[in-house]
Amino acid sequence: MSDSSVLLSHIPGILHGFGDKESLLPAHLKAFEATRPEKKQVHGTRIVDVTQPGQDCGEADGFITSVPGILLAVFTADCLPVIFCRKDGKEVAAVHAGWRGLIDGILEEMAQLINQSGDTRDWVVAIGPAAQSCCYEVSQELVDTFMQQLDFPPALISPRHRHLDLAAIAEAKLQALGFAGIDHAGSCTICTTAGSTTEGTAFKYTSFRRNSHQRAKDPSHPGISGRNQQSGIMILR
Numbered sequence: 001m002s003d004s005s006v007l008l009s010h011i012p013g014i015l016h017g018f019g020d021k022e023s024l025l026p027a028h029l030k031a032f033e034a035t036r037p038e039k040k041q042v043h044g045t046r047i048v049d050v051t052q053p054g055q056d057c058g059e060a061d062g063f064i065t066s067v068p069g070i071l072l073a074v075f076t077a078d079c080l081p082v083i084f085c086r087k088d089g090k091e092v093a094a095v096h097a098g099w100r101g102l103i104d105g106i107l108e109e110m111a112q113l114i115n116q117s118g119d120t121r122d123w124v125v126a127i128g129p130a131a132q133s134c135c136y137e138v139s140q141e142l143v144d145t146f147m148q149q150l151d152f153p154p155a156l157i158s159p160r161h162r163h164l165d166l167a168a169i170a171e172a173k174l175q176a177l178g179f180a181g182i183d184h185a186g187s188c189t190i191c192t193t194a195g196s197t198t199e200g201t202a203f204k205y206t207s208f209r210r211n212s213h214q215r216a217k218d219p220s221h222p223g224i225s226g227r228n229q230q231s232g233i234m235i236l237r
């Protein structure tokens, strides 16, 4: 079973889910794959208002729609998939946010878009599987950048030496932006296992970071191209 958000499961008339290695796109979303907007994710902050199935969105990392029957989905492999839904299920959104998107303000950008015609207090948000603070080691310079730019407790930003907690940072930002509820689905994309096979440990998620480490040791190890998991949400009717 792919991961889902308890908070979003209570909203009528929508489908959502977070993919993993076994189901890159959750099985119950597959039938709607052709309606997905075309896009290239670039760790940016551009968000597109989607009005047509299969809309060509160019370079974009965020999507919002009030049109039923269009699956908004983002590819991730350690970055945060962040899925948004108005509490009445009449408008949905999805964002791909890594450290760069968080620092550059893609969540603030989404809140601003929502507030143009509505209110973030009428929306809930689910943060999906991503690299967590157990494994997400970065440079001290990057930790310092986060500490300087964000007015959050240092232990929230970096609970371990040189490790960032992207999900906690995103949650703190979403709270400050006024969203009514925030929950988390899934677990760490780098270390979560899904049992073991004859070839060794099987991992639950595709992880860019874990894959890079494997490729550093064994250059013949395949890359993750085409194997990113997808998280998505759509209005059914």
Ligand SMILES: [Zn+2]
Pocket: 132, 133, 134, 135, 136, 188, 189, 190, 191, 192
């Ligand atoms: Zn981990």
